[in-house]
Amino acid sequence: MGIGDEPCLIGGIEPREIIIAEYNPVWPQQYEAHAGVIRDVLGSTVLRIEHIGSTSVPGLAAKPIIDILAVVPDSADESSYVPQLGSVGYSLRVREPSFFEHRMLRTAARDVHVHVFSPGAPEIGRSITFRDRLRRSAEDRARYEAVKRRLAAQSWPDMNAYAGAKTDIIESIIAAAVAAVDP
Numbered sequence: 001m002g003i004g005d006e007p008c009l010i011g012g013i014e015p016r017e018i019i020i021a022e023y024n025p026v027w028p029q030q031y032e033a034h035a036g037v038i039r040d041v042l043g044s045t046v047l048r049i050e051h052i053g054s055t056s057v058p059g060l061a062a063k064p065i066i067d068i069l070a071v072v073p074d075s076a077d078e079s080s081y082v083p084q085l086g087s088v089g090y091s092l093r094v095r096e097p098s099f100f101e102h103r104m105l106r107t108a109a110r111d112v113h114v115h116v117f118s119p120g121a122p123e124i125g126r127s128i129t130f131r132d133r134l135r136r137s138a139e140d141r142a143r144y145e146a147v148k149r150r151l152a153a154q155s156w157p158d159m160n161a162y163a164g165a166k167t168d169i170i171e172s173i174i175a176a177a178v179a180a181v182d183p
Contacts, residue, residue: 008095009160016110018152018162020145021064027055031066034112038070041084047071047119052127054148057134061145063152063159066112069127075118076101090114099123126174133177140173 031051039046053067054060072081082092085105090112094104100121105114117124134141147169156162 009158010091010093010095013158013160015157016159018156018159019063020061020149020152022061023057023059024055024064025058027062027064027066030112031056031068034066034068034114037088038068038085038090038114041088042070042072042081045072045081045084047073048124050128050131052115052131053113054134054144056131057141060134060141061149064111068112068114069124070114070116071119071121071124072116073118074101075103075116075121078103081116085114129177130170130174133173133180137173137176140176144169144173 028051035049035051038049048069048071050056050069051066052069053065054062055064055066070081074080076097078092078095082103082105086092089107090105091108092103093106093113094102096102100117100123102121102123103116105116106112115123115127134144147166151162151165154162154165156165
């Protein structure tokens with residue numbers, strides 16, 4: 001991994017137990033604290049910052065990891081944001097050139113993941129659409145939580161494998177959200 005356009009896990013595969021916790025109303029406050037640090041250190045380099053993932057959905061059980069979406073002018077230009085984020089405790093973990101130049105940085109405690117994209121990356125809209133649908137639809141929220149709990153009970157080589165196993169339910173929920181907006 002890591003050659004050319006291949007995805008790269010900096011530090012290699014890390015086996016981790018997948019733990020699903022009940023919704024914690026502190027999660028939005030944790031997001032706000034980290035978003036403030038990111039805004040302060042990146043200044044105008046950060047064009048948009050959003051709380052995404054399950055911890056951004058009130059009432060949804062989740063892995064207790066705050067997912068943050070950060071949009072910068074060019075996510076492939078790591079020198080424009082990785083050192084700055086590194087100086088405040090976020091380290092580069094994932095480099096995916098073939099996935100819209102996605103980068104993921106995380107805290108040493110592994111409790112915050114910062115997903116970095118460039119403007120126009122389709123994953124930005126998909127992440128927001130998914131989050132907003134889960135916030136609005138109790139039925140989809142319950143379906144998603146049931147799948148997450150079932151998958152979390154299984155053994156996974158790493159968190160990426162667990163995340164990949166959720167693809168079908170995520171795509172189903174995004175499709176429902178799109179259909180509801182554009183019948």
